[in-house]
Structures are given as structure tokens and as C-alpha cells.
Amino acid sequence: MATSGTASTFRPSVSASSRLTHLRSSPPFKVPNFTPLPSSRSHSFSVSCTIAKDPTFLMAEAEKTKAAGSDPTLWKRPDSFGRFGKFGGKYVPETLMHALSELETAFYSLATDDDFQRELAGILKDYVGRESPLYFAERLTEHYRRENGEGPLIYLKREDLNHTGAHKINNAVAQALLAKRLGKRRIIAETGAGQHGVATATVCARFGLQCIIYMGAQDMERQALNVFRMRLLGAEVRGVHSGTATLKDATSEAIRDWVTNVETTHYILGSVAGPHPYPMMVRDFHAVIGKETRRQAMEKWGGKPDVLVACVGGGSNAMGLFHEFVDDTEVRMIGVEAAGFGLDSGKHAATLTKGDVGVLHGAMSYLLQDDDGQIIEPHSISAGLDYPGVGPEHSFLKDMGRAEYYSVTDEEALEAFKRVSRLEGIIPALETSHALAHLEKLCPTLPDGARVVLNFSGRGDKDVQTAIKYLEV
């Protein structure tokens, strides 16, 4: 429904196509033809895609890209407009533009700030518990061994051993530190099932920052334990009752808060989605996963992984593993999305397989939308993959053919959940189980001795109740 005042989903208004004319003169990408949205969805101010203010700068960038030729692998990821090819960008109301550029500037300067890097490394080591091991899954490898004794070797990157039990904390910790540097004492975040909320509340407790988490009222009921956890950690959990009272409504409310309180408040986005610089920042904060993997692979077998596998919801754990290896073209990258009840059922979250390009939450990317451009409510048994969009960089990697994307149903994920628990004594998160499920189809196609590194993005303690309902145990 129409919301007055603030942007709810960062989507451009009806007449957006005409406002993009200034882009048509030397675009480094093709302007996509998206269907104009019905007027009931527009908001009181239109989104103007203000990119560079200096036209000569714009020209210079375009020249550079032309010079790099049509080889997308030479393009900067992202470029200075926050674009990965045609994806990404900053589709936000004017009020947020300053905050975003401030964030971007801070991020770039801290990347070279030794003090900040040292402090962050110390926290990742002593608080989060890095580096996480690269674990050779012996029984899983045996399970995939073919009759002639050949088969791939499966390694698990143990992000489940991090404090709070998932990769999410890598980004939360770094953003909280960044917020402190910016002098912002107030942190906001949105959460669906509560995992990102708990990670945010955790780091706010650690750094003594005020923490407000927006959560859909429906989700709050379903995830009472996580709500309690966040409150125990000192965060304020605000229920959102508008719309369907779920994640996307919580996101809108959080954005509204940010727009109102932007001077004092930092918005910790949990994934590689959203307006620039978030996809880049969150990816770079998670890139430690890939960096460690490279070093560990070298130590363990003196080489690089052959295949990287990760589950994809928004895409943060996948980008964290992939980013380090994007330029190593011999390393195959596979993302696994949630096919829910099946791709044909209409109840899934397989954005890259079944979605179309559009703008959601400030970035252009693939998203699950119907013919009228309305967001389709996604479904997955795993809350973390239950997102109708996907990070713009993943959309880019897919279009370029650099990464392959598949999907796995709820049932297949549950089977993998049970299988890995029984074979390795590690209970995976249901999100991670999607990546693990894909091994069933992948391993028979791999040559003998191929080394597969799977991002074990989280532990499954939080999913035990759900899984028990479905599995006969």
C-alpha cells in the first residue's frame, strides 16, 4: 500500500524511465526496460538516480570502461557509481545520499588505516574466534566416493564455529567499529528470523552502542527465543505491524528510522544487497573467509580449491568466499539458492533462476517479481534464504557466466541437514544445508581428486526444532 513520506522499497516512481535520460548519453551499460510501476506504489518524492555530479568525471569513467574493452573481468567491481555491470547503484531518496557517500568515504579511508585494521583483526581473532578451520570432511568425502574409488575431496570452511554461530558476525563487527569511528552511537538493523538481529545486538553490546532492531510482528511471534536473546544482549526490539508484518516491512521501517536519524545513526545492513556502498562493504568485510581459505588451501595441499560452493540468500557468505577467487578463472564458483517447494510451485526464493531485473532496497539486481513488478513473497524453510532479491554482484557474476547458480528444495535441504549431522557430527544451518544438498548433484560430475570447498556458513542449533518436525528422528 502507499506509504506517505518515506521510501518503502527504494523503487523508482512511475516516471522513472524519463528521469533516466541523462544516462542514455554514454552509458557503460544498457538501461533495462522495466515496466513502470502502478501509481499506487509510488511515493511522494521520486527517486532520482543521481550518480556523479561532475559530468566530466562521468565521461572519464565511461572512457576507462571502453578502454578496458568489452571484457567484463577487467571492470572494477564495483565501479565508482557502485555498479557491477548494470547491477547495483544507489536508488535512494535524496536524504540518504549524503549518509551513503559519508559511509563510502569512511570505508575507503579505513581500508588503509592501520589502527583500524589492527583493531578489527584483533577482534576477529579474540572475540569472533577466527581464523575458522578448513576442515577435511572425511566421511562426507567417502559418501561421495564412486564405485571405482574415485571422487572429489570435500572441505568445509567452518564459519559455524564463529561467535554467534554464523558468518554474519564478520560484517556486524566491522560495521560497528566503523560506526564508532564515524562517531555514531546509535545502531539500527532489521531482521527476519533474528540471526542478523542477534549478531547486531551482540556487537553493540561489545562496543557499548545503542541498538534498535526492527522485526516484523509475525516474525517476533515465530522467533520468540531470538527476540529474548536480543533483549538479553541489551538491544531494543521494535515490532513492525504494517504490511505483512515480516522482513520487508521491518526493512522499510528501519530505513524510515535511518532517514530520520541519519546524523546519529548507522544502519547495519546484513547482506551484500542494498544501495552502494553496502554491497561492496559487506563483501569486503566477509572477504576474510576467502583470504583465509586461500592460505589454508596452500598449506593443506599446496594449491587452490577447484570448486567453491555456498548458499545464496542475499549473498553475503557466498561473496565472502568467492571474492578472493573471482580473478582465478580456473576456480569454479557455485551458488545455491532455495527452491522451496519447487521452482514451479511459485513458493521458492530462487531469485537468480526465476527472477527478473529490477530495483529493490536501493540496488538494481535480479528479484522475484510478477508481471506488474510487484514483489513476490518468497518461501524457503530456511529464513536466511527467504529473500526476494539477491546482491547485485551475484547478478553480475551470473550474467557474466563467472559463477553458476542452482537451487535446492526444502526437502533436499532437510535431507542434507540430516546426512551431514550423521556423517560428520556437525549440525548445519538450514541455509548451509542447501549448499550441502547440491553436492549430491555436483560430486558425481567432478573428476577424481577435485577439491571442493563448501562454505559452512552457520550451525543448525537454531533449526533443530524445525527440522525435527519434518524428519523422522
Place this chain on the structure above:
Amino acid sequence: MSSTKIFQVRGQPLPRFPVRNHRMINTVVCGFPIISHHRVSNVLSRTSGPFLGYVPARTDENPFLRGDSNGRFGKFGGKFVPETLMSCLRDLEDEFNFVLSDHEFQVEFTAALRDYVGRETPLYFAERLTQHYKNIARTTGDGPEIYLKREDLCHGGSHKINNALAQAMIARRLGCSRVVAATGSGQHGVATAAACAKLSLECTVFMGTTDIEKQSSNVLSMKLLGAQVKSVQGTFQDASSEAIRNWVGKLETTYYLPGTVVGPHPSPVMVREFQSVIGKETRRQAKQLWGGKPDVLVACVGSGSNALGLFHEFVRDEDVRLVGVEAAGLGLDSGKHSATLAVGDVGVYHGSMSYLLQDDQGQILRPHSIGVGLEYPGVGPEISFLKESGRAEFCTATDQEAIQACMLLSRLEGIIPALETSHALAILEKLVPTLRDGAKVVVNCSGRGDKDINTLIQRGMPSSLC
């Protein structure tokens, strides 16, 4: 259960004890096989050598006996088991001694600790907690520094996996196909189930019905990991007895995996050895972080595995203070607590001699604590010895104090500790004001508190905690 005067077996004279305010109460060993329905006779080890007739007087010459060949720590410990188990225990002891020096085992174990368990665990400087105590205790702003040894980051969420993994490896070496264990909070059960899954061993875990209710998430985890969970009327002590009974019934194929430093020799020594990695890492990390040793080590004590894991490395360093914290439950006077060392008496339980909570007739009392893992009427014999010899100090914390400490750490450091661990954290309030500025306190953060969220909610925690 009637009591037996154990020291009148074979006409041995009753030993004389230095006058203390406890009595030697004679207790029947609980839970040992009723196969032939004869009263369990407390057969001690047959080896010659100092018997219980010898009680070392408190001497400074050899203050820290680490368990002689009969598994005794001073007068504590031993092997109070039926004959049927003696050869089993001997085999186990031989295997244990072998693996301690077997390079292949050590390499495999170290790799598993690193890649599977996630060691080494950090020694984390709890800045905000330190500041909190500085603010309330001092006016000058200086004060002790508090470090947390992060065993909560281990796979499974507690230190229990260190021991479970090692023993599961031994079980496999011994050719056993099946492992049985007993668990209180479920942490040891989960650790055992995980290790067994990894090493393809069948796993059966016994758990008390009351505990199953309180720690249901752990029960589900065990089942998912492929373990069979058998419920036993009562709590951990009953589950232990049942597990031992089950083990003895199928000795050839089954390995009994104790989670803590109780039981007949060699269990206390084995479990302590495998947990001692905690203390070894701490020594190295302390050296790196501040170029010295810790001044005070603090750990919660149920039976004593996490405490010994941290303390053992430093027992010979007399400048390092060792502080164990037991559960005072609803208060020491309420009768509902688990403060074995504070108010217990010496006796024999589950195969070894140690302090235990017993009444005048030698009946075992039922302990209580909000930290389910601390609910054990006994305590490890080595812990009893550390107390008797004065090497370690022991105090208590109530349920309420533990809950407050849990909430404090959550709010200040973003770490939700297990309720067991919270007991250790609870005494910081009393301990810190007595310490000099800059004293380094290392608290063993033995486990994470996800399993206790339901308990905290049930206790009616205010829904908004600021």
C-alpha cells in the same frame, strides 16, 4: 541401600585421620551391576603398594600428588569397582598410557582439535566487564584485568568436546563399535554424539528425565547427530548409574565415555589430561598477551572437568591462585544446592573416593542448581585433593547470582554464557575488590548459554532488559 564398612574388608584396620570437622562416612558404591544380585563388595585394586591404610599427612614436601599408579590423589580417587570391571579398566589404562606418547594418535588428535573443534580458543580480554568492576570497586580507576578463556567457541558449544573426541578415538582403537555416556546438561551428550558420528561409532546417551525437560534443545541435537537418547528417572547421577550398568552388560563391544573427572581410575586422569589443553593454551596465550602468567584462575565446578582443564597446567605454579565455584542453588541452608566441597563429606561414589553430598546414613542427597551441569552430588577426586591440600580455594554462588552474572556478561560483552559458567562469573563481584591493580584474572568461559534461554525465560526475566 544399606551401608558397608568398607575399611573392614579383609580385616584391614581403620585408618586414622587428622581431626577435621567431617566424618568418613561409609557408602555403598551406587549403580554397579546387579547382575548376580550380590551386594557390591568394594574391591580395591590388587596391586600392592600404599593402600588406604596410608593417608598422607598434610605435608609440604610433596604437596601435589598427581595421582599415583592406583589413581589416588592422596586418599581420594581409587578404583572402587566390582571384579568384572577390573580388567577393562586395566586395558583402558594401558591404552591411555600408550596414546599419550603415541605420535600418530597425537598428530591425529591435534589436527582434529584444530580443524574439527576449532582450537585454539581465544584468551579474550573482556574490556567492558573489566571496566564495570573498576567502576564499582575502585575510585582510582585501576583494577584487575579480566580475561575469558573462550571454550564456548568450541564445536558443540562447550569444553566437553575436547575429552569426548579423544576418548571416542580411543574407543575406536580398542575395537569398540558402541559408546555409552551419561549427560546432565546435555553438553557432554552432544559432544559424544558428535564425536561418534565423526568416527562412525554407535552412540547411546543416558539422561535424567528432569534434565531432558530442562535442556530439550540438546536432546534434539543428540538425536539429529544419530545418537540414541535413553531417559532415566531422575537426574545426572541416576543417568550415570544406568549408563555404567548398560556398559557392564556389553563389555566387549561397548566403551563407556565419562564426561568428567569422576569415576574409577583411569577416568579422572584421562579426562583431566584431555581437558588440560585449555590450561596449556592459556599459559602460551598469557605469555604472548602480557608476558607473564595469570594471577588468578576461576572456573565453575560441577564435577570439575573444566576447572581441572584450566588449573592442571598451573598446579605447580604456586603464584597462581586457583578458585573453583560451586553451585549454592537456593542457598547452602536450603538443602537445595550442589555445593559438595562446601558441605559434603568424604565417601565413595561411582567408583572413586571423594567428597560427596550425603546424609547421616550415607544416603546420597539430591543436588540442585539452575546450572544443570553442576548438579552432581559428588566431585572429582583430584578436586577434593586440591581442596584438602589447600592448593585451590572453593566458594559458591547461588542460582540468582548466576543469573545476574549471565545477564551482565550478555549485556556488557555480547557473550551469553552457559548458566554453569555464570557461576564462575558470579564470584568476580566479590573477588575483584580484593585483588591488586593490574592482577590478571582468567575465567574459564566453559560454555555458551543458548541451551539456557528457555530457563531464563521461564524464570520470568523482564521482557525488556536494559
